[in-house]
Amino acid sequence: MINQETKQDVLPRLRKIEGQIRGIQRMVEKERYCIDIINQVTAAQRALDQVSLEVMKRHIESCVANAIKSDGGGPIIGELMETIYKFIR
Amino acid sequence: MINQETKQDVLPRLRKIEGQIRGIQRMVEKERYCIDIINQVTAAQRALDQVSLEVMKRHIESCVANAIKSDGGGPIIGELMETIYKFIR
Amino acid sequence: MINQETKQDVLPRLRKIEGQIRGIQRMVEKERYCIDIINQVTAAQRALDQVSLEVMKRHIESCVANAIKSDGGGPIIGELMETIYKFIR
Amino acid sequence: MINQETKQDVLPRLRKIEGQIRGIQRMVEKERYCIDIINQVTAAQRALDQVSLEVMKRHIESCVANAIKSDGGGPIIGELMETIYKFIR
Numbered sequence: 001m002i003n004q005e006t007k008q009d010v011l012p013r014l015r016k017i018e019g020q021i022r023g024i025q026r027m028v029e030k031e032r033y034c035i036d037i038i039n040q041v042t043a044a045q046r047a048l049d050q051v052s053l054e055v056m057k058r059h060i061e062s063c064v065a066n067a068i069k070s071d072g073g074g075p076i077i078g079e080l081m082e083t084i085y086k087f088i089r
Numbered sequence: 090m091i092n093q094e095t096k097q098d099v100l101p102r103l104r105k106i107e108g109q110i111r112g113i114q115r116m117v118e119k120e121r122y123c124i125d126i127i128n129q130v131t132a133a134q135r136a137l138d139q140v141s142l143e144v145m146k147r148h149i150e151s152c153v154a155n156a157i158k159s160d161g162g163g164p165i166i167g168e169l170m171e172t173i174y175k176f177i178r
Numbered sequence: 179m180i181n182q183e184t185k186q187d188v189l190p191r192l193r194k195i196e197g198q199i200r201g202i203q204r205m206v207e208k209e210r211y212c213i214d215i216i217n218q219v220t221a222a223q224r225a226l227d228q229v230s231l232e233v234m235k236r237h238i239e240s241c242v243a244n245a246i247k248s249d250g251g252g253p254i255i256g257e258l259m260e261t262i263y264k265f266i267r
Numbered sequence: 268m269i270n271q272e273t274k275q276d277v278l279p280r281l282r283k284i285e286g287q288i289r290g291i292q293r294m295v296e297k298e299r300y301c302i303d304i305i306n307q308v309t310a311a312q313r314a315l316d317q318v319s320l321e322v323m324k325r326h327i328e329s330c331v332a333n334a335i336k337s338d339g340g341g342p343i344i345g346e347l348m349e350t351i352y353k354f355i356r
Contacts, residue, residue: 001257002120014114024140028099031091034148035172041141042176045134046122051113051267052130057259060122060242065251068243079197083124087131088227089356131333138355146348154335162332172326175317177267177355180298186297196288202318203281211268212326213350219319220354223312229291230308237301261302265309 006058014050019045052087056080095147102140109133141176145169184236191229198222218267234258273325280318287311319354323347 002010023042028066059080065074091099110133116126148169156165180188199222204217237258245254268275288311294304326347334343 002117002123002126007120009118010117011146014110014117014124018107018110018114021103022093025100025107027161028091028112028144029094031096034091034144034152037091037144038141038148038172038176041137041144042172045131045137046267048134049128049263053102053259053263055117055123055126055130057255058260059234060255063123063252064238065246068246073128074238075244077235077238079124080238081231083127083131084234084262085227085231087127135356138352142348142352145351146344149331149344149347151338152341156333157335162328166324166327169327170320173323173351174316174320180295180301180304185295185298189292192288192292194293196285196292198283199281199285199288203278205278206269206322207280209274212322214331214348215269215322216319216326216354218348219315219322220336220350223315226308226312226315226351230305233295233301233304239304241301256303258348261305263310265305 001062002055002058003062006054010051010054013047017044017047017051020047056083056087071081091144091147092151094144099143100141102136102143106133106136106140109136134137145176153176179240180233180236181240184232188229191225191232195222195225198225209214232263241256248255268327269325270329273321275277277318280314284311284318287314299310306326314338323350323354 020040022077024037024040024044029042035037064080066071109129113126113129113133116129132137153162153165156162198218202215202218202222205218230245242251242258245251287307290305291307291311294307329341331343331347334340
């Protein structure tokens with residue numbers, strides 16, 4: 001489960017990313033140089049990677065760890081692997 | 090250069106992505122299931138891929154094509170390759 | 179730890195990938211169409227993704243699970259997150 | 268079209284990658300630490316990225332440039348974008 005610490009790490013990142021997306025909209029509206037736009041999109045994607053990794057770390061430390069301790073690790077590890085698979089592609 | 094057609098394709102996508110990012114913030118605030126949050130982040134990243142590819146296509150069709158026609162393709166192709174490199178990593 | 183099952187899953191995949199890499203070398207030597215070469219490289223990379231995911235699943239089921247059960251999950255989860263981070267970029 | 272320069276750049280890389288894949292097979296056979304195996308797979312994938320980018324650069328400088336000069340850039344740019352799309356996912 002998401003906890004207070006993850007919230008405090010992840011929410012400011014997401015607000016900054018929201019600002020980046022709005023910034024990219026303005027770049028498109030003002031017909032800024034294509035390469036600069038693409039680089040900003042890439043920066044937002046890398047920032048989203050950090051959000052996913054932070055939430056995934058918390059997920060493993062809480063839900064996955066609890067399931068493993070109560071011997072129910074199988075399905076939750078399967079679900080995690082599927083999520084990593086989607087995440088990398 | 091970004092043109093009207095690219096704007097009309099890309100701006101609605103970016104507004105939708107901005108909404109997705111806000112949706113992810115609400116999911117974090119409400120402590121929704123970690124895996125669902127990560128999957129939403131992944132969806133936003135895939136949507137951003139489409140924005141980059143659309144802008145890159147337009148860039149190749151306009152700036153890169155013009156540079157090639159006036160025999161100045163070298164530096165702009167180098168810049169494009171660097172951008173693709175950053176984009177994939 | 180890698181076990182017999184993972185070996186039997188992963189080794190044939192790796193031998194096939196080795197064949198794909200040799201195939202790509204022949205394509206380059208014969209000056210085949212660039213796009214066909216790139217698509218074959220992409221196919222080999224996707225096959226390598228499967229190898230990493232298979233080994234990572236096994237790692238979580240064995241090393242990570244054991245560490246969590248003996249309350250030493252912290253460092254091994256940190257190491258796993260770093261590996262996922264390198265894997266996605 | 269692949270030329271002599273691209274061959275001389277790309278073939279040694281591919282031979283080295285073939286060696287990396289064989290090294291990973293040995294690591295699996297000897298049941299080496301999972302994380303070390305995954306990191307080697309990631310290294311091979313990054314080396315394959317360089318092959319793709321090198322071939323793509325050459326493709327843009329030759330086939331795409333020629334098509335653009337003879338006003339047939341449309342389909343070949345479409346094909347390139349599709350290849351980049353598959354490459355990044």
